[in-house]
Amino acid sequence: MQIGCCWFDSERRLLVDQAKSTQWHLNDNEYWVLAQLVQHRGQVVPLDMLEAVVISGEIAHQLSHAELVSIIYHIIDYLCSSHSNLIEYIPEQGVILYPMTQVKHPKILDLPTRLLSLGQYGVIIGALLVLLFFLWSHITPPMFAKADVLRQVITPQGKVIQLSVFDEQSLQDAILHANCLSTQLRLCHDVHWDAISAAMSTDRHYVSLLLTQSNKAVWRFKNVKVRVEDMHSPFITQQWLHKVDICG
């Protein structure tokens, strides 16, 4: 049975300190006390139970209180310093062997159990900060290619047209042209395309239209480049839609 850093060999009556590689051959009294604590691990073993030494094959005898306390503190002293609080003597009550060490987690820089020197700690923190800064400086924000306005326009003939408008400068202009285009498309007798994408240039002078016809065996694609004088005013009319072969 493991008691902190020691191994209690009940058969050979040995308490082995694994950290220091030393062994303690327990006498009858010491063995009895430790065996009782191990048997009732996690419980307070009454003093009178510990004082009445009853080992099979041997005559029962009584320990004095002083002898018992001496054995208990001897055992506590033998356990390594980090596990010395595994066994607690409660005066006039009993003794308890805790199942696990109540470890006070040492802080990295606290003496005397300091794990790193201040300099080493500083070097590690510094290196991590440099690495984080380097990685952060190489991160580029993602570039989204998402339409600012995306809608489906249903013509009077029941045709569904996917309309996408891209405008990185002004959402209002994107909505304006999307509304204008939607309205005009609904007035068309026949729309030749299934998907229309419109992109407003950042200098506000040009519109790129991408037209896709996907309802036939062979898909058709068409680009239209339009120069616009005033991006804030709608320019899409029925006449214009017929001119660029969007409506027929």
Add this chain to the structure above:
Amino acid sequence: MVKRTLWARRWRRRSRRLVQSTRGKLALVFSVMLLIFGGASALERWVTPHHLWRFTCHAQGYLSHAQSHAAPSDVMLLLEIDHQQASLHYQLDSNAALLEFAIFQGEVAHVDLGSLSYQLALVTKALQWQENSSLHPYLINELSLNEIGLQLLARLPIQVQILNVDSDHSRATLKFIPSNNLWSCQVVSADLHH
């Protein structure tokens, strides 16, 4: 021979002691981190990705005015990216006497694989405008240049993103950044491998 064995044994003992010590373990962790970091940096810097793209794009251009009654022009764009080399070829045919064109050639400066966008460092190789050119102002807009930017042998940084690659129909959409101009193009050939 005996000296060498003793020396080797001594070094082995010392290195074992160093590795087992706290300082040694710390040094080992740092060295491994440095090795991994250095290796990753080297790979990123020296492994050249191979990119091969050829796009052909045609557009109907109403480049004088939206409401103008002029006939549309045929605008053509050819974009080629061949490993580290790139070229851009614009052509505008407006049934006028002179065909307008602009040819840019240069290198791929940077590739962002995540967004499939290419930063190109191009040089203007050939230009031809007619009077009251339509292509000239269009290129100023598309390539985000100023008026004096479009001259022979001028260096142009251009960024183009490839979107919506449709292998079934050999089509892709090109987006010029930051002008936000889009082109739907035919992919003549594409090969993207490392």
